[in-house]
Amino acid sequence: MHGKATKKITCDTRKELHAVLNLQSVGNMDIRTTPTPIIGQIETTSGTVAVLSTTWRWKDIWGSIKIRWSVGRMNYSVTPGLYAVGSPDQNSKVFVTGNYKLSVDHLRRALSGMNAWILVLNTKGINVWCAAGKKTFGTDELVRKIKFLDLAKIVTHRKIIVPQLGATGVSAHKIKEQTGFTVIYGPVRAADIKDFVDSGLKATPVMRTITFPLVERLKLIPVDLFYAKYYLLIIPSLFFIIAGLNSKGYSVDLAISNGVHAVVNLFAAYLSGCALTPALLPWIPFRRFSLKGIIIGLLTGILLFLAGFLGSSFLELISWFLMIGGISSFMAMNFTGSSTFTSLSGVQKEMKTALPLQITFAGIGLIGWIISRFM
Amino acid sequence: MNGLIYLKDVVTLELDAEKCNGCMMCTIVCPHEVFLVEDRKARIQNKDLCMECGACELNCPEDAIHVKSGVGCASGIINGILRGTEPTCDCSEPGGSSCC
Numbered sequence: 001m002h003g004k005a006t007k008k009i010t011c012d013t014r015k016e017l018h019a020v021l022n023l024q025s026v027g028n029m030d031i032r033t034t035p036t037p038i039i040g041q042i043e044t045t046s047g048t049v050a051v052l053s054t055t056w057r058w059k060d061i062w063g064s065i066k067i068r069w070s071v072g073r074m075n076y077s078v079t080p081g082l083y084a085v086g087s088p089d090q091n092s093k094v095f096v097t098g099n100y101k102l103s104v105d106h107l108r109r110a111l112s113g114m115n116a117w118i119l120v121l122n123t124k125g126i127n128v129w130c131a132a133g134k135k136t137f138g139t140d141e142l143v144r145k146i147k148f149l150d151l152a153k154i155v156t157h158r159k160i161i162v163p164q165l166g167a168t169g170v171s172a173h174k175i176k177e178q179t180g181f182t183v184i185y186g187p188v189r190a191a192d193i194k195d196f197v198d199s200g201l202k203a204t205p206v207m208r209t210i211t212f213p214l215v216e217r218l219k220l221i222p223v224d225l226f227y228a229k230y231y232l233l234i235i236p237s238l239f240f241i242i243a244g245l246n247s248k249g250y251s252v253d254l255a256i257s258n259g260v261h262a263v264v265n266l267f268a269a270y271l272s273g274c275a276l277t278p279a280l281l282p283w284i285p286f287r288r289f290s291l292k293g294i295i296i297g298l299l300t301g302i303l304l305f306l307a308g309f310l311g312s313s314f315l316e317l318i319s320w321f322l323m324i325g326g327i328s329s330f331m332a333m334n335f336t337g338s339s340t341f342t343s344l345s346g347v348q349k350e351m352k353t354a355l356p357l358q359i360t361f362a363g364i365g366l367i368g369w370i371i372s373r374f375m
Numbered sequence: 376m377n378g379l380i381y382l383k384d385v386v387t388l389e390l391d392a393e394k395c396n397g398c399m400m401c402t403i404v405c406p407h408e409v410f411l412v413e414d415r416k417a418r419i420q421n422k423d424l425c426m427e428c429g430a431c432e433l434n435c436p437e438d439a440i441h442v443k444s445g446v447g448c449a450s451g452i453i454n455g456i457l458r459g460t461e462p463t464c465d466c467s468e469p470g471g472s473s474c475c
Contacts, residue, residue: 133428133446167404167430168444185403203403210406212379227450282379289449337448339379341407343427344445344452344462346382351452 036060036104042084045153051084052104054112060105067102068219070226076101077125082149083108086115090156093197095186096142097163098123098131110190114197117155121145132169139171139178146179161186161201164208212340217278220338224274227334232270236263245373261309262369269324272300273331278338289342290354293332297325316372322365330358386425387443392416394439401440404430 037060040051056064067076078099085108094117097107104120111118121141123131131137146152146160162170164185172183187196187207196203228235239262244255273293277284284292301324304310310320333354336342388409397415402408407424410417410431417439419425429444445451445462455462 130446132430139433164404164430165406167434168428169433171433172400173434173436188406205408208403208406209408287380287382333449337446337450339447341379341424341426342381342447343386343425344447345385345387345427345443347447347449347452348462349382349385351449355453 036078036083036101036108042087044082046082046149046151049082049084049117051087052108052118054085054108056105056109064102064105069222075125078104078120080120080122080145082151082154083118083120084116085111085118086113088115088117090154092116092155094119094151094155094160095193096121096160096166098126098128098137098166100125100127100131103127106190107193110193119145119149119151119160128163129165129168132166135169137166138169139174142170142175143178146175146181152180158182159184159201163190164188164203165210210340212281214279216340217281217338220335221275221278224278224331224335224338225271227274227331228270236266239263239266242370242373245370247374258311261311265304265309265320265324266327268300268304269297269327270331272296272324273328274335276300277328277332278335281335281339288333288350288354289336289339290329290333290350290358293329294325296332297328300324300328311372313372313375315368315375319365319368319372322361323369324365326358326361326363326365329354329361333358380423381426381447383423386422386427387441388419388422388425388427388431389441390417390419391439391441392418394437396437398436400434400436401431404434406430 037053037055037057038050039053042049042051063076078101080099083104092115095107095111096119097103099120099122104118107118121131121137122145123136123141126134126136128137142160142162151160152158158181160175160181161184162172165188167185170183172185175181175183184201185203185208186193186201187203188210189207192203192207196207226232240255240259243257243259243262244250244252246254273296277289277293277296280296281292284295286292286295298321301310301321304320304324305317310317333347333350336347336350390410395415395417397412397417399412401410401417402412405425406428407421407426409419409421409425411420412418425442426447427442427444429442432440432442432444448462452462454460
């Protein structure tokens, strides 16, 4: 029923093992799965459980880089169900996570050297915190998995360790009522799990607090770079075409010379909002992200002006400042979704004034710039 | 939190200290140390740090905490406006926009 010796498996048996695991999982079976490195298997009363490696392969590292750049980000998932690290038995701890592969990867690496069970909920391939907000990492799914896998037979204790950021979806007292299991909230960061276990499952205030240091902000920037998706090609192309207009008709030479400046200005505005502002976030004055974005947009505009990219006429200059400010402000405001400290009420309040202004700035700027073509 | 504080006086968080039994769950689940429990009664010490995630409300066995929870995400709010629904980020749908 528990912790039998693990045996090395070959590529051939891996396929079979996947089939067993697939039978175990509940819910959406249409999700594409990205296999995690399996190094053995354990027989339990609920069936065969795969033993996961606690180290990252190059493939895992490469995968974690790719998804930051939005490559295959929506299909980076693991089959939900029960997994093991080391050779756990009926006394081993149970750690709960979501089936986003990066979540599982961080957890299995943090459990290196331990014997433990990993209970992977079906969060549709989404990380724990975001999934908890949608309640897919939630009370109902956790209860369902505990009952379906008959966890009460696999372990004799009645404790499950849930990541603290999962608390947005999980109600500890309801889990206790419905399954008899006591939820213990673990640290925010998987890297603190070892200390948390060593100190007898006690999370210190530092382990419980979420921060947003530079390195974390930088990791989230690439995802936002692709916010505009194919518009990143369409809009600059349109500017290129419009740049050729003048009072005498159309000039391809003009389109090329002015078009290059226009495209540089647009990308600079975009990047000042979705890369520069997030990176410099705590050091830019004002609390509103939209205002932070305007300030960085203004500085970007000044640099572009000094470089001679904002055109020759006063109208063109003003138009570019309005467009750069509007775009930078909007993209900066968009980073509220990536941040770890903005509230829904706050963002709603901010947007009520910011969004109409951003649209007005960008709209008037665009009209002004088009008019300036003919002057 | 090194200068990262959002807007003042907007948060919908409310605590009914009368109902509190001092179980400490709110201090355990809150990622921003909003609550403090003294003499077996919780109180709100850093209201402006609250990000309305709703973990405290969900984990309060006495139903003493109320907050209009949601995600502080501008593109989620725009999605909600466009679809005529509550603010929602569509991270869970393949090909959806990329918030959180």
